[in-house]
Amino acid sequence: MQTPVFILFSALLIGTTHDPVKNGMSRVEGGRYVPMYGAGKNETVTVGSFEMDKLPVTNADFMAFVKQHPRWRKSAAPKLFADAGYLKNWTEDLSFPPSMADAPVTNISWFAAKAYCECQGKRLPTTHEWEFAAMAGYKYRDERRDSLFSARILAAYETPKTYLKPVGQSRANYWGLYNLNELVWEWTSDFGSVMMSGENRSSDARNLFCGAGSLNATDLMNYAAFMRYAFRSSIQARFTINNLGFRCAR
Amino acid sequence: MTTFSLMKSLFFVISCVLIAACSGKTETANGSAEKIATSEEINDMSIYQLTSSWQTQDGDEMTWSDLEGEVLVTVMIYTSCKAACPRLVADMRALEEKVGKTSAPVRYILVSIDPETDTPERLKEFARLNKMDGDQWLFLRSTEDNTREFANVMAVKYARISPLDFSHSNIISVFDRRGAMVHQMEGLAVNNDQTIEAILIASR
Numbered sequence: 063m064q065t066p067v068f069i070l071f072s073a074l075l076i077g078t079t080h081d082p083v084k085n086g087m088s089r090v091e092g093g094r095y096v097p098m099y100g101a102g103k104n105e106t107v108t109v110g111s112f113e114m115d116k117l118p119v120t121n122a123d124f125m126a127f128v129k130q131h132p133r134w135r136k137s138a139a140p141k142l143f144a145d146a147g148y149l150k151n152w153t154e155d156l157s158f159p160p161s162m163a164d165a166p167v168t169n170i171s172w173f174a175a176k177a178y179c180e181c182q183g184k185r186l187p188t189t190h191e192w193e194f195a196a197m198a199g200y201k202y203r204d205e206r207r208d209s210l211f212s213a214r215i216l217a218a219y220e221t222p223k224t225y226l227k228p229v230g231q232s233r234a235n236y237w238g239l240y241n242l243n244e245l246v247w248e249w250t251s252d253f254g255s256v257m258m259s260g261e262n263r264s265s266d267a268r269n270l271f272c273g274a275g276s277l278n279a280t281d282l283m284n285y286a287a288f289m290r291y292a293f294r295s296s297i298q299a300r301f302t303i304n305n306l307g308f309r310c311a312r
Numbered sequence: 313m314t315t316f317s318l319m320k321s322l323f324f325v326i327s328c329v330l331i332a333a334c335s336g337k338t339e340t341a342n343g344s345a346e347k348i349a350t351s352e353e354i355n356d357m358s359i360y361q362l363t364s365s366w367q368t369q370d371g372d373e374m375t376w377s378d379l380e381g382e383v384l385v386t387v388m389i390y391t392s393c394k395a396a397c398p399r400l401v402a403d404m405r406a407l408e409e410k411v412g413k414t415s416a417p418v419r420y421i422l423v424s425i426d427p428e429t430d431t432p433e434r435l436k437e438f439a440r441l442n443k444m445d446g447d448q449w450l451f452l453r454s455t456e457d458n459t460r461e462f463a464n465v466m467a468v469k470y471a472r473i474s475p476l477d478f479s480h481s482n483i484i485s486v487f488d489r490r491g492a493m494v495h496q497m498e499g500l501a502v503n504n505d506q507t508i509e510a511i512l513i514a515s516r
Contacts, residue, residue: 140356140357140361141356141357142356142357142358142359142361142465143361172464173461173464176461251457251460252460252471254460254463254464254468254469254470255469255470255471256469256471295469298464298467299461299464299465299467300464
């Protein structure tokens with residue numbers, strides 16, 4: 063009796079744009095792994111179990127937040143906490159092109175992302191948590207050695223304007239998380255904890271993208287991860303960028 | 313103070329900040345919200361917008377807006393540091409010495425990136441050992457979260473690299489009397505003429 067009911071229920075869910083199955087959070091079982099940076103050479107890091115949003119935060123999600131918290135509206139966010147590009151693809155404080163509703167919210171500063179998560183009773187994931195969750199492929203919790211895994215991520219990085227695509231349209235990874243490496247890059251709570259470009263950040267860091275830190279990499283094959291660490295080390299908390307969004311953890 | 317009561321006060325700080333962060337108002341733990349609310353022209357870049365609570369070397373609670381009207385010179389350090397921090401501390405002392413007396417008060421602030429270890433007692437002892445126990449010296453610690461937030465405002469990067477050590481940016485920042493950053497000095501033992509000038513202009 064239970065099986066047909068389940069099938070019927072599942073069938074009802076297929077085809078809806080707001081698939082309720084995908085909402086909410088997934089539990090990521092903690093473990094040990096060797097991150098590319100942020101620890102000594104080949105040093106293992108222990109990550110505790112945590113929960114993570116299955117999907118990146120969307121423009122619609124963020125709209126609900128700014129409606130309740132006027133301080134974070136496009137015209138109101140203090141310059142200390144967000145640069146001039148904050149929510150620049152929104153047309154007004156409370157409107158954006160309808161096609162963007164289910165796309166990940168971007169042009170968002172670290173401060174705004176942090177405030178959003180805190181208001182949901184959550185927090186931003188740490189860099190170690192994010193990387194731990196994102197090294198999972200469809201089948202295993204660590205597929206970094208699989209060349210197809212890296213190729214897939216790099217292909218996604220090369221695809222232009224993925225920040226305009228709706229979230230949750232592809233396959234979930236081992237933990238049930240969607241879009242970790244597909245649509246946008248994501249803020250982490252301690253994005254400033256890896257120093258690989260030295261302290262010379264006086265030039266416009268958004269154009270800073272060089273290979274200076276690559277010799278420290280524990281895994282030279284994982285170029286995709288290298289790109290993420292390079293990106294994180296080049297940004298500042300008030301920056302807002304077209305392809306940088308976030309999701310929360312707990 | 314016992315470890316337990318310290319933990320309790322840290323929890324207090326955390327809970328206050330969480331409430332403030334989500335209320336969308338600039339409320340603070342010690343009721344300085346009124347001051348912010350009435351001062352209409354708060355600078356958009358002012359650090360008084362940070363609602364976090366901090367503990368001083370004397371164990372007092374404060375927020376950034378409590379320092380309104382003072383020129384602030386800030387640096388992030390940790391007291392068990394053997395490498396760069398002693399030089400950063402020397403840089404701070406050199407600034408304080410060269411700036412000397414000013415018409416507006418200048419406060420020299422050392423913010424701990426290791427709040428767990430750097431208790432008020434430890435900060436006070438560090439101040440004494442380094443002859444930084446005058447009123448112009450302020451040592452602060454808060455939660456890890458608030459510390460990370462403050463570092464992000466100053467564009468200071470840091471990470472724990474071992475149980476005892478941190479790697480961190482060597483940046484000294486100057487804030488004017490309304491809390492807006494006016495100057496940053498990067499590196500160790502660099503020429504400090506511009507920094508001194510920035511402090512003098514801000515404190516005129």
